């Protein structure tokens with residue numbers, strides 16, 4: 001007869017599924033200065049889960065031999081390489097392709113309104129509103145400090161480009 005563990009000592013069953021969540025009132029805008037971007041079509045309260053995006057883990061070799069040479073390189077996230085010998089994530093990183101909406105969030109250093117966390121066990125990225133987001137705002141994350149492109153926001157700040165309000169103000173004064 002098989003010996004059953006008592007309910008107290010039973011280990012929790014391995015999760016077989018993960019409920020997904022996506023904030024429904026979003027739109028993809030095609031012609032922003034950053035390319036395509038995700039915008040809110042209603043206000044989003046702080047703490048709302050914006051999306052849970054599964055990832056495709058690449059091996060470091062796949063990345064260096066193939067992906068780094070393609071445009072997909074601009075859509076990958078650093079990801080701790082799962083360790084074959086321990087449950088702890090290793091300190092070596094590989095790259096992960098984010099499947100779904102996560103790959104459409106643009107970068108903003110100064111105006112990021114969405115935070116993201118890696119769920120290493122389930123291999124998903126969870127995106128959450130960092131603050132209340134107004135209707136019409138673009139949803140932006142931080143890509144970190146090492147960018148592979150020229151940040152249009154930083155560029156605009158360096159060149160002292162005027163915002164729409166400043167231009168309107170000048171037109172009124174002159175008129």
Ligand SMILES: C[S@@+](CC[C@H](N)C(=O)[O-])C[C@H]1O[C@@H](n2cnc3c(N)ncnc32)[C@H](O)[C@@H]1O
Pocket residue numbers: 033034035036037074075103104105106107108149150151152153
């Ligand atoms: C993960 S994709 C984001 C979606 C992308 N805009 C698109 O149309 O597919 C990353 C790319 O978006 C663009 N991008 C994101 N944030 C940007 C920024 N702050 N300034 C300029 N380009 C940006 C860059 O071309 C970058 O390689």
